[in-house]
Amino acid sequence: MASHTLSGLPIISYRNSQSCHRNATDTDSPSPSPFSFSILLRRPKPHNLTTPFTGRKLSIRSLSSQRFVSKHRPAFATVLLSLPTLKPERASSDKTPKWSARAIKSFAMGKLEARKLKYPTTGTEALLMGILVEGTSIAAKFLRANGITLFKVREETVKFLGKSDMYYFSPEHPPLTEQAQRALDWAVDEKLKSGEDGEITTSYLLLGIWSEKDSAGHKIMASLGFDDEKAKELAKSINEDFVLTHK
Structure with a gap:
């Protein structure tokens, strides 16, 4: 066995006993004998391209990754x-x-929460979660001040309605x-x-949920300490969202 070096990388050659004696022409001839073979371990060189304008080198790998990124579709939001x-x-x-x-954003977030929980419809409990996800309205701040948080509402929702089947996929827009719907019309x-x-604020939406006595949203709010007295307190500041927005 003989070991040679080509471009700093090892070449390992295996030959039979008949090819042990070599003359000077053996090194000039690239053709191996019928009874020999070679294993060449070489790391492939990166292929670089030079742009004619900036002289910057671009690798094939970077170009292919750019093509891959460009194939992704942009995300669209429904307004x-x-x-x-x-x-x-x-x-x-x-x-x-x-x-x-x-209020519109709270409604949209409520639908998203229904999809996250894999529910087939958007109920009053989802609208309640949507108000807390939006988080900046007077209604959301009032709920949090009274200890009603998104985590607690989500937990109570699962207890009240149960978990959805893991293989079920809710519709893109759960009806x-x-x-x-009656809660929205009440508002x-x-x-x-x-x-x-002025506009119909999120406080109207929250009181609309509370008006539906038999709904999951009302029962969850009641289980977390919301009552008619708190509803009256919220009603006093029912238009403040509009005032804050248009100052």
Whole structure:
């Protein structure tokens, strides 16, 4: 066995006994004998490309990774301008008050929470979680001040409704339950009854959930210490979200 070096890397050659005696021409001839073979251990050199404009070297690996990234589709977000209602005449009426941005975001976060828990519908419990996920409204701050947090509501929701099947996938937009839809319409009705200008705030949404006595959202709020007295206290600051937004 003989060992040679090519470009600083070892070449290990195995030959039979008949090829042990070599002459000077053996080193010039690249053709091995029929009874010999060679194993070459060599690390492949990176292939670099030089751009003609900047002179910067680009590796094949970086170019392929750029092509891979460009194949990803951009993420799109659905922007809601209003919330659903069972009264279609309200959707086209200019006199119907609009929902605040915080309330709309709370609604969207509620649907997302329903999907996270793999529920087929968006109930009052999901709307309650959505208010806490949004987190910046007067209603969310009022809940947290009274010890009602997202973790506790989520935990109570699983206890009350149970866990979904791990192999079940909820729809992209879980439809509202009848109780959740009534909570939204209650909020609009109360805003119209007040006769005040401005948007329908998240506080209206929370009190709408509380108005549905048989709903999961109401029962979860009650189990965590929310009662009619706290509802009256929240009602006093029901329009503050709009005032804070438009200062």
